[in-house]
Structures are given as structure tokens and as C-alpha cells.
Amino acid sequence: MARVLVTGAQGCIGSWVVKQLLEHGHEVVIYDLDMHPVRIAKITAPALVSKLKIVGGQIEDTAAVKAVVKDEEITHIVHLAAVLMPFCQAQPVMGGLIDVIGTLNVFEAARDAGRSVRIVYASSSAVWGPEHAYDAKKLGEDDPLKPATHYGVFKQANEGNARAFHAVNGISSIGLRPWAVYGFGRDLGLTADPTLAMRAVVYGEPFQIRLSGFMDMQYVEDVAATFVGSLFAPSDGAQVFNLAGHVTSMEGLIEMIDRVRPGAARLLTNHGPQVPVAYQMDDSQLMTHVPGLPKTSLEIGIRKTIEMFEKERGKV
Numbered sequence: 001m002a003r004v005l006v007t008g009a010q011g012c013i014g015s016w017v018v019k020q021l022l023e024h025g026h027e028v029v030i031y032d033l034d035m036h037p038v039r040i041a042k043i044t045a046p047a048l049v050s051k052l053k054i055v056g057g058q059i060e061d062t063a064a065v066k067a068v069v070k071d072e073e074i075t076h077i078v079h080l081a082a083v084l085m086p087f088c089q090a091q092p093v094m095g096g097l098i099d100v101i102g103t104l105n106v107f108e109a110a111r112d113a114g115r116s117v118r119i120v121y122a123s124s125s126a127v128w129g130p131e132h133a134y135d136a137k138k139l140g141e142d143d144p145l146k147p148a149t150h151y152g153v154f155k156q157a158n159e160g161n162a163r164a165f166h167a168v169n170g171i172s173s174i175g176l177r178p179w180a181v182y183g184f185g186r187d188l189g190l191t192a193d194p195t196l197a198m199r200a201v202v203y204g205e206p207f208q209i210r211l212s213g214f215m216d217m218q219y220v221e222d223v224a225a226t227f228v229g230s231l232f233a234p235s236d237g238a239q240v241f242n243l244a245g246h247v248t249s250m251e252g253l254i255e256m257i258d259r260v261r262p263g264a265a266r267l268l269t270n271h272g273p274q275v276p277v278a279y280q281m282d283d284s285q286l287m288t289h290v291p292g293l294p295k296t297s298l299e300i301g302i303r304k305t306i307e308m309f310e311k312e313r314g315k316v
């Protein structure tokens with residue numbers, strides 16, 4: 001069994017990654033600013049949660065990240081700790097420290113661990129520019145990156161640093177580029193609004209999705225399975241893969257939520273900008289490299305999310 005460090009484990013994707021790793025019998029050490037596994041405990045059996053080793057710390061703290069990887073005898077890392085697009089736009093210096101220096105710390109810690117350490121890290125589809133910057137076709141990994149936000153530029157830098165760590169130090173890694181992750185536990189970031197809208201429906205509250213246009217919606221359990229599957233897939237190099245889910249307009253999303261819970265559309269509106277990230281992705285390279293990854297339909301993903309909010313609210 002692997003001994004896996006999950007950074008940013010208390011977040012939306014991280015909590016589902018931790019649940020799946022524990023269920024597969026791996027030993028899990030989590031490293032996060034937040035010491036309280038609130039999200040993890042909501043979705044994971046208590047007997048498994050009690051097996052977690054929790055280490056609190058900042059990802060930008062080089063010595064602390066190196067110490068945890070070395071002292072905890074880590075063999076695999078899922079690196080998710082980051083601040084998201086709105087934070088990076090508002091505070092680029094702090095965003096760069098956390099997202100870029102933090103990622104360098106993870107790779108340096110792997111380099112200096114004294115054993116082979118495999119890394120899967122969260123890049124982002126924000127490495128792409130806005131949809132209008134490209135021809136109308138699905139983007140493959142070899143198409144040019146034109147990020148329009150600090151966050152996207154930071155993620156592009158991380159992909160480049162991963163390549164350099166492989167070239168110089170032979171560290172194998174896979175970078176994954178999710179688009180808009182949705183599901184129970186998603187409450188932060190620009191693209192959290194679809195999930196917040198599902199929650200609002202359960203609580204009978206009106207909600208305006210602060211975006212318009214199109215998003216590629218990716219169900220959180222599928223995204224977590226992609227991180228876990230990539231961690232144990234063959235890898236020799238610094239690979240980067242697109243993820244693709246289900247592209248929908250915000251109006252289409254509201255209609256789908258209404259199909260799952262009739263009447264929901266009366267509570268939901270949308271108004272705001274298009275996320276400045278191209279949304280037509282080709283993920284065939286990932287599907288070939290890691291066969292058997294799940295792709296939950298949008299309707300079923302919404303249904304599962306709403307059912308979890310209903311359980312939390314005590315309606316079922």
C-alpha cells in the first residue's frame with residue numbers, strides 16, 4: 001500500500017480524494033492550513049477518518065513541506081493546496097506564493113526525500129485563454145496556452161516547473177486540468193455557484209448564479225477518481241492532461257436542476273460574465289492513459305449532489 005500525502009486535503013476535491021484513498025486501503029497523511037477534517041468527515045466512514053494523520057501548515061513553508069514528505073515516509077503525493085482564481089486576481093503576490101512557490105516546494109520535497117516519490121498535481125483548465133482566442137474545435141494538450149488570469153499563468157508555470165523537475169531530477173508527475181468541479185463540498189471559487197445553486201434549492205432559497213455563458217461541469221467524485229487513478233497509472237515523464245465533463249450553458253444548467261427537482265427553476269437565475277476560459281476540451285489522451293475513469297452524467301451528478309444536501313439538511 002502507498003503512503004500518500006494529500007495537500008489541500010480539506011478542500012472540495014481533496015476531501016473526496018482522501019475518502020477514495022482511504023477506501024482503497026492506502027495510508028493517508030494530509031497537509032493543509034485547516035486542521036479540522038469537516039468535509040472529509042461528512043462523506044467518509046468514521047472508522048476510516050480516524051486513520052488519518054493530519055499535519056497543519058502552509059504550503060509556501062518550504063521547510064515544513066520537506067519535513068512532512070521526508071519524516072512521514074511519503075511515497076506518493078496528490079498536490080491540491082492552492083488559492084483559486086478570484087483570490088489570485090485580487091492578491092497576485094500572495095496567490096503566486098501559495099500556488100507557484102507552494103508547488104515548487106512539493107517538487108523539491110520529492111526531490112530531497114531520499115526515495116522515489118510520485119506526484120499528481122492540480123493544474124487547471126485556466127491555462128487556456130478565453131474561448132474566442134481559439135478556433136472552434138476541441139483543445140488538445142498540444143494547443144497553445146493563452147491564460148488570461150494570474151491563476152491560469154501560475155498553473156502554466158507549475159506545468160513548466162514539473163517538466164524541469166523531470167528533466168533535471170527525473171521526478172515523474174501528472175498534472176490534471178479540471179474545469180468547473182461541482183458536487184457536495186464545493187463552496188469556494190468562481191465556479192462554485194452551480195453547486196451553491198443546488199444547495200439553495202434544497203434550502204428553498206432564491207439564488208443567482210453570478211455567471212453566464214458556458215461551463216464544462218465535472219462531477220467531484222469523477223475528478224477525485226481521476227486524481228487517484230492517475231497516481232497509480234504508469235508514468236515516466238512530466239505529463240499533463242485535460243479533463244472534460246459536460247458542457248452546458250447556465251440556462252441549460254438551471255433547466256437540468258429543475259428536471260431533477262421540479263420547481264427549482266423558480267428559485268434560480270443567472271447574470272454575470274462568461275468565465276474567461278475556453279471550454280471545449282479533448283480528454284482522449286487522459287482516457288487512454290488511465291482507462292476506466294468514470295464520467296457521471298450531468299443529471300445524475302446533480303441528483304447525487306442534491307441528495308447529499310438533502311441528507312445534510314435532514315430532509316431524507
Ligand SMILES: NC(=O)c1ccc[n+]([C@@H]2O[C@H](COP(=O)([O-])OP(=O)(O)OC[C@H]3O[C@@H](n4cnc5c(N)ncnc54)[C@H](O)[C@@H]3O)[C@@H](O)[C@H]2O)c1
Pocket residue numbers: 007008009010011012013014031032033034057058059060079080081082083084098122123124125177178179180181182187188189191
Ligand atoms: N474546483 C475546481 O473547479 C477546480 C478547477 C480546476 C483546478 N482546480 C484546482 O484543484 C485544486 C483543489 O481545488 P478545490 O476546489 O478543492 O479547492 P478548495 O479551495 O476547496 O481547497 C483548497 C484547499 O487548500 C488549502 N489551502 C489553501 N491555501 C493553503 C496554504 N497556503 N497552505 C496550505 N493549504 C492551503 C485550503 O485550506 C483548502 O483545504 C486547486 O489546486 C485548484 O486550483 C480546482
